[in-house]
Amino acid sequence: MTIYYKFVRMSKFFIDLLFSVIKKENSIKKWERKIKRINLENNDILSKLLHDDDVFVDVGANTGSVTEELLKRKKLSLCILFEPIPVYYNYCKEKFSTSDNVIVENYALTDKKGEFSIFMSEQNFGWNTMIGSRASHDMKELSINGISFDEYIEKIPLKKINLIKIDVEGAEYKVLNGMKKTIAKYKPIIFCEIGFGKSLHPNWNEEVEIFEWIFNNGYKRIDYNVEKTQDVILYPLAN
Structure with missing residues (x-):
C-alpha cells in the first residue's frame, strides 16, 4: 500500500x-x-532596412517572433538570436530547429563575460530586465550567462552585420558598450528600444554616454527622443 x-x-x-x-x-x-x-509597425520598418542576403542580429529575442516575420519577407543569409531566459530560448530553438540560417544563443549580451541576474515576469512575458532596481516584487530572479558581442563574434568571423535589433528593457547601454568594436568595424544599422527614459532609468548617465559615443563614431539620429521609452534607429552616415 x-x-x-x-x-x-x-x-x-x-x-x-x-x-x-x-x-x-x-x-x-x-x-x-x-x-x-x-510589432506590426516595427516589423515593417525593420523589413525596409534589410535586404536579401543580409545578416540580422536579434538581441532580446523573446519568442523569436521578429526574426520569424523578417524571414518571411527577406532571404536573410544569417540571423543570430540572443535570449537568456531558458523557457524563451528553448521556444526559439524549437521554432528555428529546421532553419540552417538561424543561430539561437542562450546568452544575455552585456559588456563583459560572467554570470548575472535577470528578473523575469511570469505575468507579462515581454517584461524581463537585468536592471534590478526596476524589477517589481512579483518577478522571479534567474541566474544567466552573459557575454559581450565583441567577444562572441570572435568565434564567428563574418564579412558583414547589417542590422542589430536591441530590446533589453533598460540594459541597452551594457549591450552597446559590449559591441563597440563591432559597431566601429561593421557599421550596422541599430534599431534599439531605450528603456525607462530619463526620469526613471537608474543608470541614465551610462545610457547617454554610449549613445553619444555612437553619434561621435559615424552615426546619425533618426526619431531620437530619449525623454521616454521608445524605439530609435541609429543609422551609419556612410549608408
Whole structure:
C-alpha cells in the first residue's frame, strides 16, 4: 500500500508538472500572437532596412517572433538570436530547429563575460530586465550567462552585420558598450528600444554616454527622443 501510495503521489507530481509546462507553452503562444500585432509597425520598418542576403542580429529575442516575420519577407543569409531566459530560448530553438540560417544563443549580451541576474515576469512575458532596481516584487530572479558581442563574434568571423535589433528593457547601454568594436568595424544599422527614459532609468548617465559615443563614431539620429521609452534607429552616415 505504501509503495502504491508513493507511486500515485509521484504520478500526480509528473502529471501536474506536464500540465504546468503545457499551460506555460499555451500562454507563451497567446503572448506571441499578441506581440505580433503590437510589432506590426516595427516589423515593417525593420523589413525596409534589410535586404536579401543580409545578416540580422536579434538581441532580446523573446519568442523569436521578429526574426520569424523578417524571414518571411527577406532571404536573410544569417540571423543570430540572443535570449537568456531558458523557457524563451528553448521556444526559439524549437521554432528555428529546421532553419540552417538561424543561430539561437542562450546568452544575455552585456559588456563583459560572467554570470548575472535577470528578473523575469511570469505575468507579462515581454517584461524581463537585468536592471534590478526596476524589477517589481512579483518577478522571479534567474541566474544567466552573459557575454559581450565583441567577444562572441570572435568565434564567428563574418564579412558583414547589417542590422542589430536591441530590446533589453533598460540594459541597452551594457549591450552597446559590449559591441563597440563591432559597431566601429561593421557599421550596422541599430534599431534599439531605450528603456525607462530619463526620469526613471537608474543608470541614465551610462545610457547617454554610449549613445553619444555612437553619434561621435559615424552615426546619425533618426526619431531620437530619449525623454521616454521608445524605439530609435541609429543609422551609419556612410549608408
